Amino acid sequence: MIAETTRKGQVKVLFVDDEFIEFRALKKKIADLSEPVVELEYSQSIGDALEKVRAARFDLILLDNRLMPNADFRDTVPELRGIGYTGPIGVVSTDISGGYFQEFPNYGVDFRIGKDEIDVQALQHIIREYVTYAVPDFWKDDYSI
Numbered sequence: 001m002i003a004e005t006t007r008k009g010q011v012k013v014l015f016v017d018d019e020f021i022e023f024r025a026l027k028k029k030i031a032d033l034s035e036p037v038v039e040l041e042y043s044q045s046i047g048d049a050l051e052k053v054r055a056a057r058f059d060l061i062l063l064d065n066r067l068m069p070n071a072d073f074r075d076t077v078p079e080l081r082g083i084g085y086t087g088p089i090g091v092v093s094t095d096i097s098g099g100y101f102q103e104f105p106n107y108g109v110d111f112r113i114g115k116d117e118i119d120v121q122a123l124q125h126i127i128r129e130y131v132t133y134a135v136p137d138f139w140k141d142d143y144s145i
Helices: 020-029 046-055 073-082 099-107 120-131
Strands: 010-016 037-043 060-064 089-093 111-114
Touching (some): 010 020, 010 046, 037 046, 046 060, 046 073, 060 073, 060 120, 073 089, 073 099, 099 111, 111 120
Parallel strands (some): 010 037, 010 060, 060 089
16 A cells, blocks of 8 residues: 655655644654655644545555544544545554554554654654655666667
8 A cells, every 4th residue: 555655755744643742742753854855734633634635635644543532543544544545544652552453454554653653763664665665776677778
């Protein structure tokens, strides 16, 4: 499930969390990220996120596990998939050890990550793994002959 970025070298990420302070923390953590350029947008609720996804294209969604009034990702991710979002969705949580996290692929979640694990290196890895994949030059066939 790889999304193709249309903006040259830029990745558009929607961060959905009911705590604005979490968005500020993430923004601060990735401030030094220069490659790729990340455009980070924020939604405080699943309703707001649904509106933004309908209005714009996002390459990646980072979704807090628990958003009120929904219980957890088992409610919110199907809503995002239900409106046609096919790009990668990562569930972000303070605690990802709960047994129900083992079910995440069944709900359309691509990966899960702890809030304390998100940093520049983790975000770069997620983007390389789920959003873009740069094939090494030596793998590319020369079709110009």
